[in-house]
Structure formats: structure tokens, C-alpha cells
Amino acid sequence: MDIESIVVGGGPVASLIVLKTHDGPAALQLPIRIGSVEATAISMGVNPRQGSRPMTHDLLASTISALGGRCASVRIMAVQGTTFFAQLELVREGGEQVFVDARPSDALALAVREGLPIYAADDVLETAALPDFRGVEKDEEAHELEEFHNFVESLSPEDFNVIPGDKDPE
Structure with missing residues (x-):
């Protein structure tokens, strides 16, 4: 999955990330x-500023690396109501995989900093995902264009009360 958009809310307006x-x-x-x-924090990872001090997620990535590990992926594992659950996949120096429970927001903040792949479990997608309506609109436009093209191709001079070879009455 990719990060499609980030909406940073304020006050009573909730923030939202769309994968x-x-x-x-x-x-x-x-x-x-x-x-x-x-x-x-996620936005700052997507659009890093030169010379800015490391944030908490930068510190976490540096610590994992300093201890001989590396971040491998982020997995959105479950959803209960409006609460999502994620795991951070780490790989130790010897190749052993370790999965660490994480909030999706923290895992995604680390993912954008480290360029990690993001996955979502099929049941999460079945439960909480929505169609990309922009894709639906493009499909509808393509279908309408095809119908119009077929209509134009089916036209004949008789459809316009024009007899071939007759001069324009004007």
C-alpha cells in the first residue's frame, strides 16, 4: 500500500491518513x-526538512539500526470498530524476524522515514476499505466515451435527412 493522503486536523477535527x-x-x-x-509526524517524514532535529521516530529507527537490526515492513493487522492495529516487522542481524505491536500512526511514521513497504491484511481491507472513486469515475468516463463513439460510428447520412449527392438547399 501507499500513502495516498494525510489530513492534519486541529481542535475537534480529526486527522486522517488514507492508504x-x-x-x-x-x-x-x-x-x-x-x-x-x-x-x-507522518507529514514530516514524507516532507523532511533539512537541518531539522531528529524526531522520536527517527530516534527509533536509529536505535534499531545501532542494535544491529533493520526495519522491514509495516503491517496493518486488524481493525475493531474504528481502532486499527499494526505490527512493525524487524529483522535481527542473523536474519531472524521479529514482529512488534505498534499503533498504525507510529508504524507509518517509521515507514515513511525508512521507505518501508506497507501491507494490510485482507480482512482489514474487506472490513474497512473503500473503493477508489476516482478510478470508478475514470471507468465511467471511458464507458460513456465508448458508447458515444459507437453511436457516432452507427450514424448514416439518412439519420440527418441528407441524400448523398444532393446540394445544400441554401
Whole structure:
């Protein structure tokens, strides 16, 4: 999955991150409500500023690396109501995989900093994902254009009360 958009809310307006599938016949969007601080942290990872001090997620990535591990992926594993659950996949120096429970917002903040792949379990997508309506609109436009093309191709001069070879009456 890829991060499609990040909406940083304030006050009573919730923040939202939208993930988008990039494989399969029909793209899906997975909206996840997160806190505004977490949304800002993800945004800062997407658009890093030169010379800025390391954030908590930068520290976490540096610590994992200093201990001989590396971050491998982020997995959105479950959803209960409006609460999502994620795991961070780490790989130790010897190749052993370790899965660490994480909030999706923290895992995604680390993913954007480290360039990690993001996955969502099929049951999460079945439960909480929405169709990418932009793709649906494009399909509808293509279908309408095809119908119009077929209509134009089926026209004949008789459809316009024009007899071939007759001069314009004007």
C-alpha cells in the first residue's frame, strides 16, 4: 500500500491518513483516523526538512539500526470498530524476524522515514476499505466515451435527412 493522503486536523477535527492499494483489479482506499500530532509526524517524514532535529521516530529507527537490526515492513493487522492495529516487522542481524505491536500512526511514521513497504491484511481491507472513486469515475468516463463513439460510428447520412449527392438547399 501507499500513502495516498494525510489530513492534519486541529481542535475537534480529526486527522486522517488514507492508504491506497497499488495492486489488484480495483484500487481500494483505507482511511485510518489518527491524532493530529501523529499526522504531523507522518507529514514530516514524507516532507523532511533539512537541518531539522531528529524526531522520536527517527530516534527509533536509529536505535534499531545501532542494535544491529533493520526495519522491514509495516503491517496493518486488524481493525475493531474504528481502532486499527499494526505490527512493525524487524529483522535481527542473523536474519531472524521479529514482529512488534505498534499503533498504525507510529508504524507509518517509521515507514515513511525508512521507505518501508506497507501491507494490510485482507480482512482489514474487506472490513474497512473503500473503493477508489476516482478510478470508478475514470471507468465511467471511458464507458460513456465508448458508447458515444459507437453511436457516432452507427450514424448514416439518412439519420440527418441528407441524400448523398444532393446540394445544400441554401
